[in-house]
Amino acid sequence: MEPAPIEIRELQANGYTFRCRTCRIDDAGEPVVLLHGFPETSHMWTEVMHSLAAKGYRCLAPDQRGYSPGARPAEVAEYAIDKIASDVIALADQVGFKKFHLVAHDWGAGCGWTVVQLHPDRVQSWTALSIPHMAAFEQAKKNDPEQKGKSWYMRFFQLPFIPELAFGIIASMPVLFWAKSKSEEIVDYQTIFSKFEGRKATLNWYRANREIPIPYGDIKLTTRLIWGNKDIAVARAGVEATQAYMKGEYSLIELDAGHTLVQEKFEDVEHVILEHIQRHSIKMESE
Numbered sequence: 001m002e003p004a005p006i007e008i009r010e011l012q013a014n015g016y017t018f019r020c021r022t023c024r025i026d027d028a029g030e031p032v033v034l035l036h037g038f039p040e041t042s043h044m045w046t047e048v049m050h051s052l053a054a055k056g057y058r059c060l061a062p063d064q065r066g067y068s069p070g071a072r073p074a075e076v077a078e079y080a081i082d083k084i085a086s087d088v089i090a091l092a093d094q095v096g097f098k099k100f101h102l103v104a105h106d107w108g109a110g111c112g113w114t115v116v117q118l119h120p121d122r123v124q125s126w127t128a129l130s131i132p133h134m135a136a137f138e139q140a141k142k143n144d145p146e147q148k149g150k151s152w153y154m155r156f157f158q159l160p161f162i163p164e165l166a167f168g169i170i171a172s173m174p175v176l177f178w179a180k181s182k183s184e185e186i187v188d189y190q191t192i193f194s195k196f197e198g199r200k201a202t203l204n205w206y207r208a209n210r211e212i213p214i215p216y217g218d219i220k221l222t223t224r225l226i227w228g229n230k231d232i233a234v235a236r237a238g239v240e241a242t243q244a245y246m247k248g249e250y251s252l253i254e255l256d257a258g259h260t261l262v263q264e265k266f267e268d269v270e271h272v273i274l275e276h277i278q279r280h281s282i283k284m285e286s287e
Contacts, residue, residue: 004053013090017070024058031097034061037106043188066201079208085114105129125280133242135216140238147235157206180263222249228257
């Protein structure tokens with residue numbers, strides 16, 4: 001059977017226009033929102049969306065603020081993580097997702113942790129890829145020597161102008177960042193990162209969130225964290241410290257993988273996401 005088609009729609013939210021990938025969005029299934037990280041786009045979720053749609057779920061995966069050409073404010077402060085999280089809620093409202101399953105990777109997961117902190121009533125289940133609870137991660141970046149070493153690039157990306165130039169060179173050599181990605185993914189990524197304004201907007205996530213004022217605390221939602229123990233950006237300390245903040249059902253899935261979990265361990269990640277969402281049905285809750 002042919003997989004359900006993925007459509008690209010432009011959706012309005014918070015005064016911006018977001019380029020979004022959708023699948024079965026007008027059907028009656030439970031909704032799932034998927035958030036990409038840096039330096040990628042919603043294209044990273046294509047195969048996961050096909051798998052979810054085959055099980056009856058309807059999917060929304062936006063190119064987030066800075067990635068969508070119609071959602072690139074000039075001011076760095078407009079990329080604060082709470083504002084980006086508000087985009088998720090506004091997009092969900094736009095398509096009628098009153099409550100949804102949330103799946104996210106990398107900076108998308110940072111946004112996801114913010115959504116579940118600020119809007120827990122909107123999320124049915126939460127699956128984070130690579131990035132631990134934000135308070136645990138911040139503590140690790142300050143106190144854990146291994147995480148300090150792995151986070152060097154964050155400090156570099158916060159510099160003005162130079163990162164845009166450097167990443168322009170990097171983006172022209174896909175093997176450096178996207179070695180595990182398929183060619184069609186890379187083509188989509190380069191529509192953003194081959195242009196200076198795209199690089200600037202996406203790097204502003206790092207600049208706007210040097211210090212995050214949100215009081216990240218306990219999470220009562222059912223949560224699953226998937227982490228690769230060869231991750232070049234995320235050390236074990238923050239991952240293990242996440243447990244202390246989990247007051248609902250929680251599990252850590254450790255994979256023998258790096259940071260790009262969907263590309264490296266697709267079948268494992270697909271299974272974890274599907275199993276977690278299926279176990280926490282919105283329909284079952286309402287019955």
